Amino acid sequence: MAEHSVVAARKHRRDPAAVAAQPRMADGVDAAVNEVQPSRVETVPDRSTIKPECRELSARNHPMLKTRECRHGAVQGPSYRSLSPPWMTLCTHVVLKLIHVGSRDHGSRPRVTSDARCVPIGCRSYTRSPMAADLISFARGAPSADILPVEAVREAAQRALADDWKRALSYGTGIGHPGLCEWVADRHGLADPSQVMITNGSLEAGAMLFQRLIEPGDRVVVEQPSYDRTLLLLERLGAERVGVALEEDGIDVAALERVLGEGPRVKLVHVIPNFHNPAGCTLSAAKRERLVELAAEHGFWIFEDDPYRELPFDEQPPPTMLSLDGSDRVIHSSSFSKTVSPGVRVGYLAGPEEEITKLAQRANEVYISPNMLAESVVWELCRSGALDENIAFVKGALRERRDALVEALSERLSEAEFVLPGGGYFLWLTLNDDVNCEELLAAALQERVAFIAGCDFMLEGGRSSLRLSFASVPAERIGGGVGRIAKALEGLRAASPA
Secondary structure (H helix, E strand, O other), X not given: OOOOOOOEHHHHHXXXXXXXXXXXXXXXXXXXXXXXXXXXXXXXXXXXXXXXXXXXXXXXXXXXXXXXXXXXXXXXOOOOOOOOOOOOOHHHHHHHHHHHHHOHHHOOOOOOOOOOOXXXXXXXXXXXXXXXXXXXXXXXXXOOHHHOOHHHHHHHHHHHHHHOHHHHOOOOOOOOOHHHHHHHHHHOOOOOHHHEEEXXXXXXXHHHHHHHHOOOOOEEEEEEOOOHHHHHHHHHOOOEEEEEEEEOOEEOHHHHHHXXXXXXXXXXXXXXXXXXXXXOOOOOHHHHHHHHHHHHHHOOEEEEEOOOOOOEOOOOOOOOHHHHOOOOOEEEXXXXXXXXXXXXXXXXXXXXXXHHHHHHHHHHHHHOOOOXXXXXXXXXXXXXXXXXXHHHHHHHHHHHHHHHHHHHHHHHOOOOEEOOOOEOOEEEEEOOXXXXXXXXXXXXXXXXXXXXXXXXXXOOOOOOEEEEEOOOOOHHHHHHHHHHHHHHHHHHHHHOOO
């Protein structure tokens, strides 16, 4: 079995306290499994009667109308986190709403029910097909709609447009919203807000950092497994990706030291320290300290990719490597996608002031400023205390889902081995060596359940591993979903020659 999959489901079944305590893109099956709310709109404008520029805007920017290319070259369906324009969610819906109003003389105007939802132009309906409606998806790394803070965001948006409207509706600079920079700096104990820049989500933050630091042929260490979009970004930049295995307490530091001692210089080490995506593990305090020491000794950058830090179920994670860094070799990234919602598309970078200034200058050259309206809304959530209230609620919901998943695996897939995630969204499990999880996924989709096969997160290997997102499935449906995976596995084995 893989080194990072070391705790068996059977162990958790015998340990009630543990249970009680709590490249193809990884979202490649989203086109079939997106859990989209059924339309509340009674009529939809006729696409043929709408102004061409309106059709072009909606098709170019709206997430329901986008396609993308997977690692193997096949076209995939919509994804809320593609590398397309980052303002395409919260603010695109606002723009589309305005377009609907302006297009009332060019087709039938939709009559919207009291919750004021509106179907985007060109999208006939949000209604799912019967199969998609019954499909249980452990594939998507996003919370299900029932735990999104719609009321808190609505109230924050109203306050932003009442108290901060000039900044919210104007161009900013490359650093983003100054108030939010100050809040992030305070959250991390940084002396100067100039060490922070706000970005259109943390994926864009990572992409900008890689584009600045990485040249073709540079050696970059990535954990194995690792976030699939990181692997894709680095591949596109021509980096030499060097995989280092994960252990139960994070990256294998001894193996990393061997990599540092051989071959060309390592330029950057990418680490997801808390509640890893996809592996679920957390980097120990001792390993964090050693990584910071190694960065100072060997002169490489640490990219501390940390979107799940705010979502522990029990103990708080160890201090960030950013807080331990005395040599200005750590750049930290995080996101409000996990603590507010994916649709706000607000993330940030924090690190040495000189590097942040250069990155902010590049951002200003590319898009002038990030999404000031979304950042103003997030700032209102932060300074009002609503963010912390939502974090507490979301942690409770996610812990319940994690526990339901562990219990279901113990009952229905007792061969599964995994690290018990102490927070976050994901559980990575490894099945017996006879299982090909790509074949299992095909069989599982026939049973109307989805997950991500492990090979998508690996440079090589991962054949018998898979990632389950418990964030995307309400607790009461998780047992049924695991049961469907078990049924698909039974069928696959029954059909295979002995």
